[in-house]
């Protein structure tokens with residue numbers, strides 16, 4: 408059975424480096440027989456931005472946020488995929504606020520049992536990040552990578568990352584960089600088989 412992968416797009420820029428490299432990643436994953444969908448995490452409508460910590464999701468038996476908006480419905484739908492891949496630029500050593508709203512709502516996909524252990528339907532899935540940035544890894548993109556790695560660990564997900572530090576500022580230069588394009592393509596192929604390796 409083919410892997411169901413969703414790319415959660417975190418770049419607010421339509422014609423930027425993140426969307427370009429994530430489209431390369433998506434095409435190569437599709438070429439390797441993954442079923443690839445994309446959620447534009449920067450465009451989801453909401454009644455309340457992010458999470459207000461009301462705790463109602465933890466009291467309910469459902470794994471969903473109680474706020475009736477697109478952000479909640481889309482977040483609840485993440486459980487339908489084998490591979491969740493964030494594609495994001497680095498903003499201030501992290502990911503953009505638009506994406507953070509969805510990550511915060513992902514609290515609704517978690518419950519804590521009496522011993523405080525995390526129960527989540529995301530357990531056993533793959534949580535990945537592909538990120539671009541203008542500066543280097545140290546004290547910068549490594550912090551973003553570490554955040555998603557810690558999130559994956561907490562959710563008992565398998566973690567993969569593909570980081571593009573010092574990305575060319577000019578998209579036409581990036582489009583001609585076969586090394587970076589190959590790296591994004593390889594990551595797509597890896598994610599298309601990551602779940603199988605895990606099992």
Ligand SMILES: Cc1cc2nc3c(=O)[nH]c(=O)nc-3n(C[C@H](O)[C@H](O)[C@H](O)COP(=O)(O)O)c2cc1C
Pocket residue numbers: 418419420422423424425426495496497498499500501539540541542543547548573574
């Ligand atoms: C608000 C903002 C903050 C940024 N902060 C960082 C940063 O902390 N580290 C970094 O390497 N690049 C940073 N950048 C540069 C972007 O990560 C980089 O240009 C990225 O490739 C943009 O992706 P895009 O082309 O998809 O928009 C920042 C850009 C913006 C607009």
